[in-house]
Amino acid sequence: MCGIVGGIDTTGGTIKGSDFIEAISVQHDRGNGLGGGFAAYGIYPEFDRYYALHIACNNERSAKRADEFIRSHLYVKIAEDMPTKDVKNIPWHPLLKRYFTFPGPSNEDLKLSNLGPTTVHDEEAMLDAYMKKFVFNFNSTIPEAFVMSCGKNMGVFKGVGYPEDIGEFFLVDRMEAPVWLVHSRFPTNTQSWWGGAHPFSLLEWSVVHNGEITSYGVNRNYLRMFGYDCSLRTDTEVISYMFDLFVRERHLPVEDTCTVLSPPLWKEIESIQDKERRDSILQLRQYYPQALLNGPFAILVTNGHEMVAMNDNLKLRPLVGAIRGGQCFFSSEECSFEILCPDREKTWMLKGGKPEIVRMKEGLNVAG
Amino acid sequence: MSQDKLNSASSNEKELQLDMLKNWKRPVKYMPVFDYDRCTRCGLCAAACTWGEIRLIPEKVEDGKPVSIPVANRSSCGACHYCERQCPEEAITIVDTPFVSSHRYWRGDQKNLWRQVDPNKPGHVLLISTGSDSELISYFDRLMFDACQVTNPPVDPLREPIELRTYLGRRDFNGNTKPTLLETRIPILFSAMSYGSINLRVQIADAKAARTLGTFWNTGEGGLHKKLNDYSDNTIVQVASGRFGVNPRFFRNCSAVEIKIGQGAKPGIGGHLPGEKVTEEISRTRMIPQGSDALSPAPHHDIYSIEDLRQLIYAIKETTGYKKPVLVKVSAVHNIAPIVSGIARAGADIIAIDGFRGGTGAAPRRIRQSMGIPIEVAISAADRRLREEKIRHEVSLIAAGGIRNSADVLKAICLGADAVYIGTAVLVALGCGLCQRCYASKCSYGITTNRADLAGRIDIDIASQALVGLIRAWSDEIKELMGGMGINTIGSLVGNRERLRGVHLTSEELDVLGVKQAGK
Numbered sequence A: 001m002c003g004i005v006g007g008i009d010t011t012g013g014t015i016k017g018s019d020f021i022e023a024i025s026v027q028h029d030r031g032n033g034l035g036g037g038f039a040a041y042g043i044y045p046e047f048d049r050y051y052a053l054h055i056a057c058n059n060e061r062s063a064k065r066a067d068e069f070i071r072s073h074l075y076v077k078i079a080e081d082m083p084t085k086d087v088k089n090i091p092w093h094p095l096l097k098r099y100f101t102f103p104g105p106s107n108e109d110l111k112l113s114n115l116g117p118t119t120v121h122d123e124e125a126m127l128d129a130y131m132k133k134f135v136f137n138f139n140s141t142i143p144e145a146f147v148m149s150c151g152k153n154m155g156v157f158k159g160v161g162y163p164e165d166i167g168e169f170f171l172v173d174r175m176e177a178p179v180w181l182v183h184s185r186f187p188t189n190t191q192s193w194w195g196g197a198h199p200f201s202l203l204e205w206s207v208v209h210n211g212e213i214t215s216y217g218v219n220r221n222y223l224r225m226f227g228y229d230c231s232l233r234t235d236t237e238v239i240s241y242m243f244d245l246f247v248r249e250r251h252l253p254v255e256d257t258c259t260v261l262s263p264p265l266w267k268e269i270e271s272i273q274d275k276e277r278r279d280s281i282l283q284l285r286q287y288y289p290q291a292l293l294n295g296p297f298a299i300l301v302t303n304g305h306e307m308v309a310m311n312d313n314l315k316l317r318p319l320v321g322a323i324r325g326g327q328c329f330f331s332s333e334e335c336s337f338e339i340l341c342p343d344r345e346k347t348w349m350l351k352g353g354k355p356e357i358v359r360m361k362e363g364l365n366v367a368g
Numbered sequence B: 001m002s003q004d005k006l007n008s009a010s011s012n013e014k015e016l017q018l019d020m021l022k023n024w025k026r027p028v029k030y031m032p033v034f035d036y037d038r039c040t041r042c043g044l045c046a047a048a049c050t051w052g053e054i055r056l057i058p059e060k061v062e063d064g065k066p067v068s069i070p071v072a073n074r075s076s077c078g079a080c081h082y083c084e085r086q087c088p089e090e091a092i093t094i095v096d097t098p099f100v101s102s103h104r105y106w107r108g109d110q111k112n113l114w115r116q117v118d119p120n121k122p123g124h125v126l127l128i129s130t131g132s133d134s135e136l137i138s139y140f141d142r143l144m145f146d147a148c149q150v151t152n153p154p155v156d157p158l159r160e161p162i163e164l165r166t167y168l169g170r171r172d173f174n175g176n177t178k179p180t181l182l183e184t185r186i187p188i189l190f191s192a193m194s195y196g197s198i199n200l201r202v203q204i205a206d207a208k209a210a211r212t213l214g215t216f217w218n219t220g221e222g223g224l225h226k227k228l229n230d231y232s233d234n235t236i237v238q239v240a241s242g243r244f245g246v247n248p249r250f251f252r253n254c255s256a257v258e259i260k261i262g263q264g265a266k267p268g269i270g271g272h273l274p275g276e277k278v279t280e281e282i283s284r285t286r287m288i289p290q291g292s293d294a295l296s297p298a299p300h301h302d303i304y305s306i307e308d309l310r311q312l313i314y315a316i317k318e319t320t321g322y323k324k325p326v327l328v329k330v331s332a333v334h335n336i337a338p339i340v341s342g343i344a345r346a347g348a349d350i351i352a353i354d355g356f357r358g359g360t361g362a363a364p365r366r367i368r369q370s371m372g373i374p375i376e377v378a379i380s381a382a383d384r385r386l387r388e389e390k391i392r393h394e395v396s397l398i399a400a401g402g403i404r405n406s407a408d409v410l411k412a413i414c415l416g417a418d419a420v421y422i423g424t425a426v427l428v429a430l431g432c433g434l435c436q437r438c439y440a441s442k443c444s445y446g447i448t449t450n451r452a453d454l455a456g457r458i459d460i461d462i463a464s465q466a467l468v469g470l471i472r473a474w475s476d477e478i479k480e481l482m483g484g485m486g487i488n489t490i491g492s493l494v495g496n497r498e499r500l501r502g503v504h505l506t507s508e509e510l511d512v513l514g515v516k517q518a519g520k
């Protein structure tokens, strides 16, 4: 099982963190207290040029090594302890740090980072690529420490516990943000650890996931060829990497990326009347069979500007959507909408394999 | 005993001319045993056996007509079971008559050694057909699939679509040209079997079945017979070292071209179709004189390195206007991984790897039994190397050699193949009793023979229906297996070793296969 909730205010307004804590708490039984987390976007406007690193370290030693590693590869604007509050139900937590950083103390380091020239399109892309490489290096070289998130003007707050306790612990109830993802975990495949909680995040992309990816072996092998190390011992991380690879690196539109990850059946593709559309979907499915996600899943993915809600073809996991004004919400269960948007105009069930994409400032153009 | 008696014994021996090598008799391996109570003396078995094992001897005269009774010659039965399966009265049983030497180490080889000193054919290299029957373990048998329980629901193939369609070829993201991919409805293709090694009727049945199923058949190295021009959408033509039948028509009437470097049953060995088998039709299709031996040299005479292979690949691409994918088929050998990587970089779109169990029309016995490596490890090593070199998506892999059933197909795919080739399974579907004597061209089932009377034993339509039935059954089984694993599209299994576990394997073997121990 697992419970997921997400929300986006397309008008640029914000939604309260406390609402999301309550919205996930009414799905209490979908989790078992072994993982909960939040991703919030637009929370560091004063540092929006810097990559915000959220780091978890199991002990002082790893925290020290992490600090050295970060400082030797990145310019650090601010380093601080993550603000937290003692919560009865969180008996232990790792050392949690927050850094606002920028790639490379000098340009020389950028050159040294061995970036393949083919993947770099402009300066921004180069900086992103550097950060990506930094994160994978960090996760693989610093024992007992991992990066929770590294995007600009966003952050992930997650850990082992029920999400309502995790939310209280990270003071999520005091935050407001236009875009949110929330997760309550019931781990089945892997042992619980702070790094295994959701959301998973790489640069600007974050994902929450309910389900199991049976194609994980294939997806991981494919991602490895393009420099993504899957080191967090859970299948969900591949989803965030796929979005990073296809949207950020290969410049595929989000719609096409969704098609790659969860394409229509061959028969459905053949029955598409518009030839151009048919050919383009056929080609996406022909080209990227190893990126297709198999197994039961409901996922919410966002980069802070757009939010994607997607189900597997067979719709083996629940996912509902709701609209109120310029706000759009998604959830595993409708009960969360009673907290988030009791006065909603519309509630609908997402169809298997038919993603919904909601964009900032573009109005709500969803199937519902 | 008196001296006299001893002397008389030796003189007796002279009279009877006891001499093992002069009175040579092949050791009997198998023989038909007749149930004469059931037998109606119809004589069908004697006509059915093309190997001269059954003769009819006069028994009695009934209503003025002579009646004959079948008896075994105890000379040439190879246990093809044709007579047994044809006998209308079910009066025949083929029995194994193992020649049991007291010497355990020599048991198997003694018989083969005797065959090599047979005074009728002394000093010959032992030939054998079909894939290796070596008693080495099969890795397929030691791999088990994963199944869904609770945390993840299985998919019911009767209710939900499970998709087997596969595209094979080079997926190049950087190039501007749209790659040509080979579309197959099922990840099972029919392996190369040349016209000459099998007869035209079998090839037509093969091609017809491929068309109905939406997959491909492969001409093998014997060229493309005119009658098969129509099947171009489902035909892979093969260019081997003999270059038989390679002409413009051949390139026009195909969907893809395969360069055969090697064959699993006989890595590093060429081919030899004896002149007596080169009939008029075969000579025309192969473009060689009638009655002349069709010799395929061991190496291609223009390929002595990877650069040469690249030239041939591009020569074929130029010839076919870059519209047809080029396959390269190699035997599974020890350093298959770097070989495959080199072939991918040389421009091949699809690489077929043929394991040591792969079938053959004729191969030296010693080669078949002791050269090459199992396909399971070869495909896994190749897949892994291509991934490490970050070019796995640029080329498709086909596993061949020893795939006996639908589970083998899926295991090969989980180990890294995009699709598989089957050859022996095709022949078995048409009746083949696996007697391993195709080289003799006397196949009683009419499969690996060009004698018109024997080839007539194959009905093209029935044979192609049998093949279609077989592959449909395998597809259904594959869907069941995939459903159990909670996977609804075959692409999600290519190289998905997570869905396999090993039993009874050493940690080194697990490591090469890239598979975890069961329970882990």
Ligand code: SF4
Binding pocket: B031, B032, B048, B049, B050, B051, B052, B053, B054, B076, B077, B078, B079, B080, B081, B082, B083, B084, B094, B444
């Ligand atoms: S038909 Fe086959 S099985 Fe029967 S006697 Fe002849 S060789 Fe043996």
Ligand code: SF4
Binding pocket: B080, B129, B130, B427, B431, B432, B433, B434, B435, B436, B437, B438, B439, B442, B443, B444, B445, B446, B447, B448
């Ligand atoms: S094809 Fe014919 S000769 Fe060859 S093994 Fe099968 S039954 Fe024997």
